[in-house]
Amino acid sequence: MRSFSFPHAALATFYKNLSEFGVTYYPRLSGQQTSYELWQDEELDNDDLLKALKMVRPVEPLKEFFLTSREQVASFPQLFTKDIKPRVIVGAKGCDIHTLIDVQDNIYLKGDNEDPFYKERREKYYIITVDCPEPVDTCFCNILDGTPYTAWGGDLNISFGEKSLIIDILSEKGEKLSSKLSDIGIIKEVTDDELKYRDKIRANAERKLAKINRDMLPTDLPERIESKVDPDFWRKALANCVDCQACERICPTCYCFLLYDIPAGKGFERTKVLDFCYHAAYGRVGGGANPLANFPHRLRNRFECKFMAFPRNFKVIACTGCGRCISACSGKIDIREVLRAL
Amino acid sequence: MNPYEPRPASVKEVIVETPTIRTFVLEPKPPLSFRAGQFVELSVPGVGEAPFTPSSSPYEQKTIEFTIMKVGRVTSKLFAVRPGDTLAVRGPYGVPYALGSYEDRHILILGGGVGLAPLRSLFLALLHNVNAYKHIHLYYGARMPKEIVYDRLFKQWRTLKNVEIRRSVDVGDKTWKEQVGVVTVLLDKLPFKPKEGLAVVCGPPLMMKFSTQRLLELGFADEDIYLSMEKNMSCGFGKCGHCRLGELFCCKDGPVITWDKIKHLEDPFV
Ligand SMILES: Cc1cc2nc3c(=O)[nH]c(=O)nc-3n(C[C@H](O)[C@H](O)[C@H](O)COP(=O)(O)OP(=O)(O)OC[C@H]3O[C@@H](n4cnc5c(N)ncnc54)[C@H](O)[C@@H]3O)c2cc1C
Ligand code: SF4
Ligand code: SF4
Ligand code: FES
Numbered sequence: 346m347r348s349f350s351f352p353h354a355a356l357a358t359f360y361k362n363l364s365e366f367g368v369t370y371y372p373r374l375s376g377q378q379t380s381y382e383l384w385q386d387e388e389l390d391n392d393d394l395l396k397a398l399k400m401v402r403p404v405e406p407l408k409e410f411f412l413t414s415r416e417q418v419a420s421f422p423q424l425f426t427k428d429i430k431p432r433v434i435v436g437a438k439g440c441d442i443h444t445l446i447d448v449q450d451n452i453y454l455k456g457d458n459e460d461p462f463y464k465e466r467r468e469k470y471y472i473i474t475v476d477c478p479e480p481v482d483t484c485f486c487n488i489l490d491g492t493p494y495t496a497w498g499g500d501l502n503i504s505f506g507e508k509s510l511i512i513d514i515l516s517e518k519g520e521k522l523s524s525k526l527s528d529i530g531i532i533k534e535v536t537d538d539e540l541k542y543r544d545k546i547r548a549n550a551e552r553k554l555a556k557i558n559r560d561m562l563p564t565d566l567p568e569r570i571e572s573k574v575d576p577d578f579w580r581k582a583l584a585n586c587v588d589c590q591a592c593e594r595i596c597p598t599c600y601c602f603l604l605y606d607i608p609a610g611k612g613f614e615r616t617k618v619l620d621f622c623y624h625a626a627y628g629r630v631g632g633g634a635n636p637l638a639n640f641p642h643r644l645r646n647r648f649e650c651k652f653m654a655f656p657r658n659f660k661v662i663a664c665t666g667c668g669r670c671i672s673a674c675s676g677k678i679d680i681r682e683v684l685r686a687l
Numbered sequence: 688m689n690p691y692e693p694r695p696a697s698v699k700e701v702i703v704e705t706p707t708i709r710t711f712v713l714e715p716k717p718p719l720s721f722r723a724g725q726f727v728e729l730s731v732p733g734v735g736e737a738p739f740t741p742s743s744s745p746y747e748q749k750t751i752e753f754t755i756m757k758v759g760r761v762t763s764k765l766f767a768v769r770p771g772d773t774l775a776v777r778g779p780y781g782v783p784y785a786l787g788s789y790e791d792r793h794i795l796i797l798g799g800g801v802g803l804a805p806l807r808s809l810f811l812a813l814l815h816n817v818n819a820y821k822h823i824h825l826y827y828g829a830r831m832p833k834e835i836v837y838d839r840l841f842k843q844w845r846t847l848k849n850v851e852i853r854r855s856v857d858v859g860d861k862t863w864k865e866q867v868g869v870v871t872v873l874l875d876k877l878p879f880k881p882k883e884g885l886a887v888v889c890g891p892p893l894m895m896k897f898s899t900q901r902l903l904e905l906g907f908a909d910e911d912i913y914l915s916m917e918k919n920m921s922c923g924f925g926k927c928g929h930c931r932l933g934e935l936f937c938c939k940d941g942p943v944i945t946w947d948k949i950k951h952l953e954d955p956f957v
Contacts, residue, residue, distance in 0.1 A: 418689070418691040419689060419691040419692040419693070420692075421692070421693055421695075421730075421732060421775050422695055422773075422775075424692070425689065425692065452925070452926055452928075453926060456924060456925045456926075456939060457924060457925075457939075458688075458690035458924040458925070458926070459690075460690075460926060461688070461689050461690075571933075571951070574953045600926070600928060601927055601928035601929065602921065602922075602926070602927050602928075603921040603927060603929065604691065604736065604921050604922065604927070605735060606730060606732070606733060606734065606735050606736065607733065608732070608733030609733075611732075612732050612733070612775075613730070613732050613733040615691055615692075617691070620921075620927070620928075620929070622928070627919070627929065628918070628919050628929070629919055630917055630918065630919050631737065631758045631759050631762065631917075632758035632759060633759075634892065634957075636918075636957045649933075650928070650931065653933075653934065654931060654933065654934040657934040658934055
């Protein structure tokens with residue numbers, strides 16, 4: 346792995362250079378959180394950019410770039426094609442990159458039929474991951490085999506030196522991105538002091554997380570969920586749920602969609618929209634029967650999918666502890682507590 | 688390859704089976720080949736798609752048939768199509784029956800209502816090589832005589848060698864001379880030992896549930912009970928998540944699933 350570094354003050358220049366590779370998104374302060382923003386070459390305060398970069402995962406999950414909430418996927422009778430252009434996404438955190446690789450890639454790139462649009466985006470989009478020096482109370486990557494930094498999965502990773510940003514090149518695409526930067530001379534070799542500082546920051550973040558989440562999750566979650574068939578358990582454990590579905594809409598691992606057709610000319614256009622299993626009609630079959638008609642069944646279904654079916658099929662839990670569902674919940678439900686109550 | 692993209696299929700013929708069930712003979716271009724047990728996503732252009740298992744023989748190359756009950760939005764629009772209209776199909780999806788492993792065994796096909804439709808393609812595939820199996824037992828139950836599908840074909844099926852046929856209706860009428868009672872009555876006095884055979888079941892959820900119970904009582908092994916599971920399906924190929932049943936995806940791990948794989952679930956038939 347090759348690494349280099351550049352001064353904090355050059356972050357805006359770094360973004361500007363990245364944008365030559367495609368439409369670029371970066372994390373931008375938005376109240377107490379950050380959100381992905383389109384880079385438009387405006388004059389931005391470098392300190393604000395840096396502050397945003399250090400914060401935990403943006404509000405939107407990384408998957409939104411790869412699985413848009415609504416997109417056309419086919420037409421009939423004429424053939425449908427789509428022109429997918431490269432993009433550069435800066436700001437994915439460890440928890441998010443793993444939802445893409447461990448969850449979405451397993452669904453959308455495996456099996457007999459790959460999703461061609463997802464695949465093309467995975468090939469063309471550049472992902473730049475960033476360390477999390479400042480985990481927050483909703484974060485729990487540490488009890489799901491994660492760390493508040495990542496050394497694989499993206500194309501480049503940004504970590505923090507005292508006065509510099511350290512870039513690790515993680516892929517061939519990452520090599521390509523960094524070639525441009527050496528052209529303009531903002532980069533230099535990483536020093537031992539920089540690495541020592543980074544290690545200290547990483548260790549601090551891990552200590553902070555260990556304090557936030559002291560207890561590990563049960564290791565036999567699949568079996569516990571399988572045996573929890575009593576609707577009363579789910580009704581009680583999620584008693585404050587108002588069925589707003591925010592937790593599913595914001596979750597980076599939820600992957601469900603449905604296809605619908607609308608008339609167009611003599612044929613139709615087929616659209617794929619993300620779907621959520623808390624929808625009452627999600628499981629409805631022909632004629633009206635519905636195995637998920639009762640709300641407690643749907644509540645359980647969400648947990649069954651992430652913590653039972655996924656690990657059994659793909660050997661990973663479909664949750665990386667990003668905590669978005671905790672922040673988003675209007676009923677203040679904390680998924681960690683539900684899992685511990687199982 | 689774009690798996691969301693269907694191909695055109697022109698309607699060659701529409702056969703009225705019962706007041707609510709029709710068979711559609713389609714000619715997809717290019718032809719769509721499938722193996723017994725697999726299913727297809729069929730669209731009425733501009734209305735929507737739904738999953739159906741072909742009811743014709745997989746050995747029939749040019750045309751493909753579906754026998755469909757009118758139950759809702761898409762199927763109602765299907766009932767308005769006429770020969771010459773164009774529909775759209777994509778697939779096939781799912782795991783075919785492992786017919787090779789059925790050789791020298793008794794094969795019990797148990798259908799309820801429109802559930803005989805998907806089983807017909809299995810039946811026709813078995814007939815293609817009929818001497819390879821010990822015996823084929825086609826048992827079928829409908830609610831009443833006028834709801835029996837393929838009445839037009841049973842006469843010829845009864846003449847086939849190596850094939851035993853039984854039928855029942857829940858409620859008979861003056862003309863009905865065969866068995867009366869729910870479909871499981873057909874399983875009384877089985878002419879073979881359950882351990883020497885396997886059973887393939889398709890029908891409404893309750894029929895599947897009670898049939899499974901009865902087959903287990905009779906001594907069929909868990910892995911010899913093949914159940915055609917109906918779940919909400921959108922993509923058909925393991926992506927959209929809708930058809931998940933425990934850890935299985937009915938579309939890509941099924942749609943026909945043996946009892947041993949789902950018996951740990953609370954109630955797979957709801
Ligand atoms: C593998 C497989 C094979 C099958 N083979 C056959 C066969 O050979 N013959 C046969 O007759 N049937 C078969 N079926 C059943 C068939 O797919 C259904 O009868 C068919 O989907 C009904 O479609 P519909 O639009 O007419 O019904 P509807 O009841 O209108 O709709 C069912 C579908 O539309 C959605 N939907 C409807 N209303 C709403 C609403 N208000 N809000 C949200 N969503 C809604 C549901 O989610 C569901 O997906 C099979 C099913 C499967 C899974
Ligand atoms: S379930 Fe919650 S914590 Fe887990 S990945 Fe989804 S949003 Fe993040
Ligand atoms: S869960 Fe971990 S990786 Fe994700 S934002 Fe929080 S600290 Fe960072
Ligand atoms: S129908 Fe989409 S996953 Fe099975």
